[in-house]
Amino acid sequence: MPDCVIRTLGLTKVFTDFFNRPRVVAVNNLTLNIERGEVFGLLGPNGSGKTTTIKMLLGFLRPTKGTAELLGRHPGDTRAKKSLGFLPEESYFYRFLTAREILHFYARLFGMKRAARKRKVDELLEIVGLTDAADRRIGEYSKGMQRRVGIAQALINEPELVIMDEPTSGLDPMGRADVKNMILDLRARGVTIMLCSHLLSEVESVCTRVAVLHNGRLLREGTLKDLLERRNLLQVRISGVGAPDKSRIADALKNIPAKVDSVEAVTDSLEDVFLRIIEEERQREQ
Numbered sequence: 001m002p003d004c005v006i007r008t009l010g011l012t013k014v015f016t017d018f019f020n021r022p023r024v025v026a027v028n029n030l031t032l033n034i035e036r037g038e039v040f041g042l043l044g045p046n047g048s049g050k051t052t053t054i055k056m057l058l059g060f061l062r063p064t065k066g067t068a069e070l071l072g073r074h075p076g077d078t079r080a081k082k083s084l085g086f087l088p089e090e091s092y093f094y095r096f097l098t099a100r101e102i103l104h105f106y107a108r109l110f111g112m113k114r115a116a117r118k119r120k121v122d123e124l125l126e127i128v129g130l131t132d133a134a135d136r137r138i139g140e141y142s143k144g145m146q147r148r149v150g151i152a153q154a155l156i157n158e159p160e161l162v163i164m165d166e167p168t169s170g171l172d173p174m175g176r177a178d179v180k181n182m183i184l185d186l187r188a189r190g191v192t193i194m195l196c197s198h199l200l201s202e203v204e205s206v207c208t209r210v211a212v213l214h215n216g217r218l219l220r221e222g223t224l225k226d227l228l229e230r231r232n233l234l235q236v237r238i239s240g241v242g243a244p245d246k247s248r249i250a251d252a253l254k255n256i257p258a259k260v261d262s263v264e265a266v267t268d269s270l271e272d273v274f275l276r277i278i279e280e281e282r283q284r285e286q
Contacts, residue, residue: 010066044213085159091150095139143170204270
């Protein structure tokens, strides 16, 4: 099995007009390597190229130039798709079917036998918290409940790689916490996850690495530690200090009769870093 689960090299998508003239460069020379077992966050404002990138990875769109690989194979290869789970930003199901019927339908598409299919469907219904509502029609579900069905559908084939686009859309705080725990459990089992989300606090709590896109270009990529750490800034915590000592701390810590509890790098939140990166890029474009 390849260690690099998703690989893109110079991936580019240019949308053209009726006369085949270049109109929009949706993705511009994107090179990414996502390793097995990672939870990788793909971030960017609306129109940054995230969805177009996902569609090329899934084989829905052909790149204008460059290459992409999933699990060591071309995105259109059915052998790669057999080990892939996908949760789109909006899931569309037949409203007259129940959640149980929908999951059985997708399990049959993967060729699962009856006994294995029943076990898997029951297991996923419990994981996403829909056991008690499994036999109600989807048309009677709230948006959050439908989202849970979509998550279960993305996991029906026990995939090696899961691509999730806004997985917590429509979920309440408890539902978002459940999805976070589910992602962490999948990571612990060695499943690779690509995650797109506008809720950066959630990305920060589950992702091992992130990439920031803007106008189709990769602006920044790295581990959360590398992105969030503020260079040349330290945070010092000490104990046993009274109010009169505060003015002396900046001059000489060694002269303070106190214990230094920790000396750590100052870090920002992922949202702060994201907004700063995008704002810097917009200023350069002006």
